[in-house]
Amino acid sequence: MTTHTLWVICHCLAVVVFVNRYVAGILLRLARHKTWDETRDDYEPTVTAIIPMFNEGKAILETLQSILDSDYPAAKLNIICVDDCSTDDSYELARQIAKTSGGRLKVMRNPKNLGKRRSIIRATREADSEIIVSVDSDVVVDANAIHQLIRRFTDDKIAAVGGWVDVRNKQENWLTRMQVVKYWYSYYFMKNLEWGFRRVMCLSGCLTAYRRSVLIELEPVLETREVLGVPIKYGEDRFLTRQIVKAGYLTTMTLEARCCTFVPSTVSGYFSQQLRWRRSNIVDYAGGMTHVWRLNPVLAIHFFSLFALLLVYPVAVVRMLGSFKFFPALVLHIEAVVFFGLIYRIRTRKQPKEERVGALSFIPLSLLMPVTYALLTPLALFTLDTSNWETRNHEEAAQEPVANPIPEAVIDVVSAPMVIPDAITATGRLARQNSHAEMPAA
Numbered sequence: 001m002t003t004h005t006l007w008v009i010c011h012c013l014a015v016v017v018f019v020n021r022y023v024a025g026i027l028l029r030l031a032r033h034k035t036w037d038e039t040r041d042d043y044e045p046t047v048t049a050i051i052p053m054f055n056e057g058k059a060i061l062e063t064l065q066s067i068l069d070s071d072y073p074a075a076k077l078n079i080i081c082v083d084d085c086s087t088d089d090s091y092e093l094a095r096q097i098a099k100t101s102g103g104r105l106k107v108m109r110n111p112k113n114l115g116k117r118r119s120i121i122r123a124t125r126e127a128d129s130e131i132i133v134s135v136d137s138d139v140v141v142d143a144n145a146i147h148q149l150i151r152r153f154t155d156d157k158i159a160a161v162g163g164w165v166d167v168r169n170k171q172e173n174w175l176t177r178m179q180v181v182k183y184w185y186s187y188y189f190m191k192n193l194e195w196g197f198r199r200v201m202c203l204s205g206c207l208t209a210y211r212r213s214v215l216i217e218l219e220p221v222l223e224t225r226e227v228l229g230v231p232i233k234y235g236e237d238r239f240l241t242r243q244i245v246k247a248g249y250l251t252t253m254t255l256e257a258r259c260c261t262f263v264p265s266t267v268s269g270y271f272s273q274q275l276r277w278r279r280s281n282i283v284d285y286a287g288g289m290t291h292v293w294r295l296n297p298v299l300a301i302h303f304f305s306l307f308a309l310l311l312v313y314p315v316a317v318v319r320m321l322g323s324f325k326f327f328p329a330l331v332l333h334i335e336a337v338v339f340f341g342l343i344y345r346i347r348t349r350k351q352p353k354e355e356r357v358g359a360l361s362f363i364p365l366s367l368l369m370p371v372t373y374a375l376l377t378p379l380a381l382f383t384l385d386t387s388n389w390e391t392r393n394h395e396e397a398a399q400e401p402v403a404n405p406i407p408e409a410v411i412d413v414v415s416a417p418m419v420i421p422d423a424i425t426a427t428g429r430l431a432r433q434n435s436h437a438e439m440p441a442a
Helices: 004-033 060-067 090-098 115-127 145-150 173-187 190-197 214-219 217-224 237-247 267-288 297-322 326-347 365-381 429-433
Strands: 045-052 077-083 107-109 131-135 138-142 159-166 207-211 252-259
Touching: 004 045, 004 297, 045 060, 045 115, 060 077, 060 090, 060 138, 077 090, 077 115, 077 190, 077 217, 090 107, 107 115, 107 267, 115 131, 115 214, 115 217, 131 145, 145 159, 145 207, 145 252, 145 429, 159 173, 173 190, 173 252, 173 267, 173 326, 173 365, 190 252, 207 237, 214 217, 214 252, 217 237, 237 252, 237 267, 267 297, 267 365, 297 326, 297 365, 297 429, 326 365
Parallel strands: 045 077, 045 131, 077 107, 159 252
Antiparallel strands: 131 207, 138 252, 159 207
16 A cells, blocks of 8 residues: 555656646747747856866866857956866866966966865956856867857846756767766756746756856855755755745756766766765755745746655655566656657757767666666765765865965966967866766756
8 A cells, every 4th residue: 555655646746747847848938939048149248257176187178278269259258267176287287278378267276175166156256257157177168158148148137047068978888878868858858847937946067157246145155055064065056056046036048058068987977976966956955945935836846846756756666676566667667768769869860970879878767767766865865964076086185165265366377378288189088977067857
């Protein structure tokens, strides 16, 4: 009886989430039509791109150069790269490329390991531009991406605009191909409901533009973040976005601003990423319970359903295993995943072969998803107070955050040109296990 009840609850929650994401979201998009992704071309503010960095190696060269090559007016675009006490040569490499930037790139180094959120806050204080663009240190940004983000600030209440995160190592193996489809659905379908109401609840730090005035306004809230008295460094993107929405501002996104990031190419790296995302989801959903109900009722129901499904799904999987009903459910799950894979393949058929993957690439999710929910969700619940980053392929210094005020930055603005061997051809293989972007759970 208990198993049957849990199965019914799990199904009902899944139906609500499915309808919101794939039916209500699509209908809302069709209803909005021409006003869905509004733009303006009479707004050209000063912009500072901020890149927090820790042990990225040569990959940081590609990231910085892609921003320097942006088609946004060079006179209005500056870059601040914040090294968070890297133990490799990341800081020196960033300083090298700064010498070729004509003074547009500043390289700062934290006196102690602060984490991503505090590094961004520090750089935001240093900047004096109207818009801050957050870029993760393992991504390559399309030339027109920053311009496309700025075009979406059509309302004074819009405080943040996110871009589309695509996969760099698409064809590496079966796991990266699966994530190509997963990322595609995350942006093309799963955010539609929130996008339609301009309340996108998680904008990825891989590529998001913020009004600097809003970041300064929220700084007291963002400065200290703890769970059970322990400072945490995961879930920064989701936490920041939710605080912006909570403060009464609007958040939106666009598929016209693209960046590409490495995704985990090993099962252990993937599970580590998913564990961090599970912690982030749990902490964020719990925190949102106090204020999300004040938003649009449809959004509130969607938010609460996602949280409930996250908690109920593991229990349902365990009960199904105990009652020998798991494999019939798995077959149904595989059929659904194959269907979604076919939809993806049809929608991307005009893309170059190297930019898309096969229709069956999504099938492994049907096996990985029950594992990530049934095992990693309970593990995440019991390790919410961790301060580590499991997705990094290096050890992060366990140091205490630095209290205000922060000392003056170490800045390199040498303008003399120099040759950087293999600067832009480097593939940044070490960064492949370093997937920072946060996505909604599939």
